[in-house]
Structure formats: structure tokens, C-alpha cells
Amino acid sequence: MAMDDVAARGLVLLGCGKMGSALLKGWLAGGLPPGVIHVIEPRPSDWLRGTGVALNGPLPDAPAVALVAVKPQMMGEALPAMTALGGGRTLVLSIAAGTPLSAFEAAFGAGTPVVRAMPNTPAAIGRGITAIVGNSETTKPQMALAESLLAAVGEVVRLEAESQMDAVTAVSGSGPAYVFHLIEALATAAETEGLSPDLALRLARATVGGAGALAQETGTDPAQLRRDVTSPNGTTQAGLEVLMAELPDLVRRTVRAAAARSEELGRA
Known part of the structure; x- marks a missing residue:
């Protein structure tokens, strides 16, 4: 067929x-x-x-x-x-x-x-x-x-x-909303640092979109891409020390909550 x-x-x-x-x-x-x-x-x-x-x-x-x-x-x-x-x-x-x-x-x-x-x-x-x-x-x-x-x-x-569909739903099905919220949060943080709302959103949107395209189109391990942009004792490292202390567990809990809800809906 x-x-x-x-x-x-x-x-x-x-x-x-x-x-x-x-x-x-x-x-x-x-x-x-x-x-x-x-x-x-x-x-x-x-x-x-x-x-x-x-x-x-x-x-x-x-x-x-x-x-x-x-x-x-x-x-x-x-x-x-x-x-x-x-x-x-x-x-x-x-x-x-x-x-x-x-x-x-x-x-x-x-x-x-x-x-x-x-x-x-x-x-x-x-x-x-x-x-x-x-x-x-x-x-x-x-x-x-x-x-x-x-x-x-x-x-x-x-x-x-x-049975794998609940995890897929939580990651790729719901995942775009997580990324959109990351853009929102990054733009809000940029405003806090003194940038105008329009410029903050433009920077956040292009940064997330460009980084995602780079990861997908090169096929490079994202951990390696992260290391490539992180200079020792530089600005990126300072930011990552905060982010990496909290983000992995937060993402795990986010995906688990979405998967659990998908499981509930499948039983309804």
C-alpha cells in the first residue's frame, strides 16, 4: 500500500x-x-x-x-x-x-x-x-x-x-508549550535587566529558535553544544550554575505531571 x-x-x-x-x-x-x-x-x-x-x-x-x-x-x-x-x-x-x-x-x-x-x-x-x-x-x-x-x-x-505514548505526549506533544514558556521567562528576565519589552522578546525568541535549529540540524550532542558555548569562569558558566541546579529536576517533574495526566485521560 x-x-x-x-x-x-x-x-x-x-x-x-x-x-x-x-x-x-x-x-x-x-x-x-x-x-x-x-x-x-x-x-x-x-x-x-x-x-x-x-x-x-x-x-x-x-x-x-x-x-x-x-x-x-x-x-x-x-x-x-x-x-x-x-x-x-x-x-x-x-x-x-x-x-x-x-x-x-x-x-x-x-x-x-x-x-x-x-x-x-x-x-x-x-x-x-x-x-x-x-x-x-x-x-x-x-x-x-x-x-x-x-x-x-x-x-x-x-x-x-x-504504553510509550504517555511519555511521548508529555515530551513532544506538550513540549512546545514548555519552550514557549521558556521564551516568556527569558524575555521577562531580560526586561528586568533593563531591556525594552520588544527587544527582550525579540532576543529571547530568536535565541531559543536558533539554538533549537542548531541542535536539530547539526545532530550534535546538546551537552557538547552547551560546553562549546561555556567559557571557564565566564558569563554562561555563571548563569548555568544557577540553571543546572534547578532545571533538571523541574523538567523531570513537569514531564511526569503531563505523563500522569495522559495516563488518566487514557483510562477515562
């Missing part, structure tokens, strides 16, 4: 909010014909109306993929529109946070291949990372297809077990 199977049989996208829109933009940019994409979205944007996709119309009998991109709290209302696609011929791909594979197996019925995915918000600019895991009905070609579809918005990694 490959992307040409999607072009031949179609793809159903349930929900076209921020993440659904990011995926759709990536697929269209990658050359997937808009006419083979069937979108179910009760409040379509003007942009969506202008894409040429099949919007809120009849669904194909056995599309290659049915992608669920609605919020978990809307799942009960939205899923009935798609459950007839269960049974084996259509791959169900979910990016709904906190909703386990078992919930989709129950909704779509026995024999349904299901892939659960956790993307993150940098997908909006094609710099996301998505973790995926499939159920026992999912074939290797279907996993490859899910990976190809999600690669439209960034990197994709495969998990060994669904």
Missing part, C-alpha cells in the same frame, strides 16, 4: 482544525489530488472551501485511510459518521490525543487496522515530530502509509508499544 493507493481509493479526513489543516496543506503541496480527499468539517474555513477537496459530501465505500483529527471531547459526536468504514479495508489513523487504540477498535469493530499518532504544534510550519503505533491488525504497508501521510508535516518515529 502506498500513496498511489490513496489517490486511487481516496482519503477521509474527519476534522480540519489546526492540525488537520496542516496535514491537508502538506498533502496538497506534495501533489495529492484534492478531489480524492473527503473532508468532514461542520465549520469549514474559507481556505478549506477553496482547496477543491470533497467537503461534507458522500464518503467512498472503502477509502485507503480514514484520519480522525477531532478533539477527544468531540469524538462521541463525530465518529458515527465514519464507523461504517471499519472492518479491515480502510486504515483508521488517529491524531486525537489521549484516545487509545482500544477505543477505535471498539468503535470501528473487529478486524479494523488502527494507527494512533501523536503530532505536535510545529507541524503547522512543517517542523513537527509525530510518534505512531499500530494495533495488531495493521500491516507493514499500512504503517508505511501512515508514516508517509504524517511526514507531510515533519519527522515521524515509530513506538515499540502504545
Whole structure:
């Protein structure tokens, strides 16, 4: 199964909010014909109306993929529109946070291949990372297809077990918010040192964004990058002596709290 199977049989996208829109933009940019994409979205944007996709119309009998991109709290209302696609011929791909594979197996019925995915918000600019895991009905070609579809918005990694999804949620799913807060905190500290709010925010935003890009694009161990910029007895060392005394434990507790909440949501 490959992307040409999607072009031949179609793809159903349930929900076209921020993440659904990011995926759709990536697929269209990658050359997937808009006419083979069937979108179910009760409040379509003007942009969506202008894409040429099949919007809120009849669904194909056995599309290659049915992608669920609605919020978990809307799942009960939205899923009935798609459950007839269960049974084996259509791959169900979910990016709904906190909703386990078992919930989709129950909704779509026995024999349904299901892939659960956790993307993150940098997908909006094609710099996301998505973790995926499939159920026992999912074939290797279907996993490859899910990976190809999600690669439209960034990197994709495969998990060994669904139990790892809570940690992924806590690190990469929730992680952008931690980084945004770091930018806020760094900018506030810069203001305290006498910089204007605009300059403080500009410096903080560019520093965090540039450092992250350097770490990702070079592939260098971040510990080595840290050492490279830290001169003995210099300004960076003075700052790190404060930060490294508290940050590692704070981050551990932050990730644990998010993972614990993800575990709770999965049991709800």
C-alpha cells in the first residue's frame, strides 16, 4: 500500500482544525489530488472551501485511510459518521490525543487496522515530530502509509508499544508549550535587566529558535553544544550554575505531571 493507493481509493479526513489543516496543506503541496480527499468539517474555513477537496459530501465505500483529527471531547459526536468504514479495508489513523487504540477498535469493530499518532504544534510550519503505533491488525504497508501521510508535516518515529505514548505526549506533544514558556521567562528576565519589552522578546525568541535549529540540524550532542558555548569562569558558566541546579529536576517533574495526566485521560 502506498500513496498511489490513496489517490486511487481516496482519503477521509474527519476534522480540519489546526492540525488537520496542516496535514491537508502538506498533502496538497506534495501533489495529492484534492478531489480524492473527503473532508468532514461542520465549520469549514474559507481556505478549506477553496482547496477543491470533497467537503461534507458522500464518503467512498472503502477509502485507503480514514484520519480522525477531532478533539477527544468531540469524538462521541463525530465518529458515527465514519464507523461504517471499519472492518479491515480502510486504515483508521488517529491524531486525537489521549484516545487509545482500544477505543477505535471498539468503535470501528473487529478486524479494523488502527494507527494512533501523536503530532505536535510545529507541524503547522512543517517542523513537527509525530510518534505512531499500530494495533495488531495493521500491516507493514499500512504503517508505511501512515508514516508517509504524517511526514507531510515533519519527522515521524515509530513506538515499540502504545504504553510509550504517555511519555511521548508529555515530551513532544506538550513540549512546545514548555519552550514557549521558556521564551516568556527569558524575555521577562531580560526586561528586568533593563531591556525594552520588544527587544527582550525579540532576543529571547530568536535565541531559543536558533539554538533549537542548531541542535536539530547539526545532530550534535546538546551537552557538547552547551560546553562549546561555556567559557571557564565566564558569563554562561555563571548563569548555568544557577540553571543546572534547578532545571533538571523541574523538567523531570513537569514531564511526569503531563505523563500522569495522559495516563488518566487514557483510562477515562
